[in-house]
């Protein structure tokens with residue numbers, strides 16, 4: 001069967017030379033006439049390559065991490081139910097039976113919560129992961145360790161992306177629901193999680209372990225002996241592996257024992273599972289505390305559909321989908337991680353906004369940059385493979401190495417173009433990137449590469465194209481045997497084209513040569529208008545497949561030629577590998593400048609993407625003040641879904657009015673409005689323009705949401721428990737600079753209890769300076785506005801129309817937000833009227849509902865505690881205003897305060913029982 005990667009070579013029966021592999025295409029290859037003796041014996045070196053000989057025999061001069069670290073590869077699918085004997089040296093970590101002693105996996109996932117199934121981490125896993133957003137594309141291994149005893153709650157995390165050679169460390173305090181750990185791991189999209197084996201001793205897991213296995217059921221979990229979580233070893237590893245330009249991280253982490261311990265276990269584990277080790281001084285190591293970014297817990301990220309759509313995981317109706325116009329995998333990854341962890345530093349945000357503004361104003365720069373960036377490959381992934389030293393040398397490794405050199409050349413070839421585009425830019429960030437790209441290491445590497453690799457060798461899409469590039473990558477006259485092998489290869493390819501010609505003529509059929517990685521060369525024929533001799537395919541056509549509108553097949557001679565072709569290629573790749581290894585050895589010392597390039601390309605790609613989003617819809621540059629003020633804000637995802645501008649709304653939240661209660665009937669747009677505010681806030685904090693006419697934000701250090709899940713997939717009790725857990729998390733973690741979105745709290749229980757919970761939660765949040773938007777169906781909560789000066793009631797307006805024919809009333813949703821509490825009553829019953837419920841039931845329900853609400857209202861107004869609270873808050877507000885505005889002299893102020901005291905006493909007397917005056921006297 002033909003895969004979609006099947007390529008047509010374009011060889012027509014009359015043009016056998018157009019396979020793209022003709023020697024005429026490669027200047028110089030055919031000109032080689034004298035072949036001196038080989039520098040190494042062709043047969044012996046070839047043999048050693050197959051057998052996985054030591055790299056030194058091929059002159060591979062990349063430094064190894066340490067001697068004695070050439071471990072055997074092993075099968076990861078195997079599990080061991082017991083911890084093998086422990087010894088300290090690394091060689092003893094190797095299992096005699098093939099399973100290393102470093103880790104253990106539980107015998108049964110059910111009993112312990114350990115998931116024994118692990119995804120083998122092979123080269124294939126590394127290279128086949130391409131999605132930046134889905135878990136299927138996961139390539140990050142995370143090690144997590146928690147302090148014990150008094151240090152419980154102190155968490156150390158180390159993670160390494162197999163596609164990006166950056167070791168990220170973090171350490172922070174996290175107790176209770178361990179929301180920070182869970183959120184951090186969610187953001188990393190792990191392929192595998194490592195923890196010390198002590199987290200699940202005797203079948204009983206620690207709270208953190210249970211939470212992690214519950215939250216990441218599809219992620220492989222591996223328990224590693226606790227002794228490998230060794231901070232001293234972690235520090236040694238980092239000293240050994242960290243690239244010099246990131247050396248300052250050592251100062252940051254040297255006393256952060258838990259993240260160092262996690263790093264030790266992670267790096268030791270990676271040594272075993274990957275068939276390679278990281279070269280010395282090659283890794284980017286960074287410490288990411290939680291203070292530089294705003295914290296968005298994973299439930300909130302899900303509620304707001306930041307990177308995944310809740311209904312359809314493949315849908316692009318997410319904030320990432322709206323903003324993602326990136327051209328490179330690195331850019332997409334950066335955008336995703338920024339959305340999940342927006343910035344908190346206003347200066348950095350403004351620098352990004354300046355850049356976007358410049359990109360929007362300067363069309364030439366915008367398109368120039370877009371073109372330059374669009375050709376870059378995944379530089380992180382390239383770096384990752386370049387800084388790893390394979391422990392085995394196989395034909396695949398050799399072929400991959402040549403590809404990496406071609407990719408490196410392709411990448412470096414693009415640098416001058418990028419420099420040129422950035423040359424005349426004005427804003428700080430673009431200037432900084434322009435300066436950082438002036439680094440002459442890029443040119444030095446390219447010069448060195450060009451001494452060995454052909455000038456026109458470049459990265460191309462398509463398996464045959466790349467095969468050709470690899471085949472002719474090394475310049476002629478560098479290795480005589482290579483030139484001979486290439487000549488042989490070219491001849492075989494020409495023979496194949498000739499054979500297809502002959503076959504076409506023999507049977508009078510329109511055949512053409514095709515190529516796919518799986519089949520090699522084969523023959524293709526269009527089904528359309530095909531008249532077969534004797535109505536069937538000739539018997540010598542074998543391995544026939546039918547795909548779409550084509551027959552694919554081969555013949556015995558062609559299969560033999562394919563074998564000869566492969567043999568010639570093996571020779572070519574082997575000899576090219578030796579040359580490219582030597583080349584990489586010489587450029588290796590400069591390779592770290594690619595970290596700079598990767599940073600520049602991913603950031604520029606992300607900013608271009610954000611600028612691009614502004615050209616699709618009308619976005620404006622946000623400001624940062626102490627107030628959240630939005631004029632005509634729109635929901636960015638809804639706008640994308642409906643394809644036209646949704647109804648826009650204003651928002652205003654300030655310190656003096658930091659709690660907004662939003663009421664309105666079902667379907668009136670409350671949830672949409674709440675999410676819109678949070679999404680605009682996040683967009684602004686990643687440095688994006690926002691879908692409004694004007695917007696000012698107060699930087700939020702945390703964004704919390706409590707948004708109801710769909711009733712149909714949660715039972716009432718579990719909905720309620722979830723609500724309570726989410727609220728508990730908010731209450732424990734909220735700060736004065738948080739943004740909180742709460743939608744329909746307390747609906748998973750009785751109305752009375754629901755109102756009680758909402759009331760108490762509101763009062764707690766009202767004591768903070770956090771900005772809160774609280775949507776509810778409990779109209780009783782609107783009275784908080786009269787009790788607290790910082791509460792403001794708003795409602796979603798609806799209109800009623802009556803049909804002239806039937807007299808039936810219907811509701812028109814305006815989606816407009818207005819001041820005050822909703823006037824709508826019993827809208828739930830009105831919604832029920834539209835269903836098949838019998839009318840007598842609805843009438844009865846209306847009567848009961850009206851009685852209950854009258855009783856509740858009367859009870860509330862006569863409640864002494866409510867009156868006392870009202871008096872206290874009136875006094876507090878007046879005192880606050882006086883303190884702020886007063887220019888009174890001391891005597892007048894005293895008189896004024898006495899007056900206030902009398903007024904307060906009078907208000908208190910109206911409430912029963914009388915309250916003590918102690919507090920007020922003070």
Ligand SMILES: Nc1ncnc2c1ncn2[C@@H]1O[C@H](COP(=O)(O)OP(=O)(O)OP(=O)(O)O)[C@@H](O)[C@H]1O
Nearest residue numbers: 646647648664665666667668669670671672673815
């Ligand atoms: N500003 C808007 N402009 C256009 N359409 C909107 C707007 N806001 C909401 N809608 C539409 O109305 C639908 C219902 O909105 P939403 O779910 O926000 O209502 P709600 O008041 O939260 O309802 P409920 O109380 O039942 O949860 C949305 O799915 C959306 O299609």
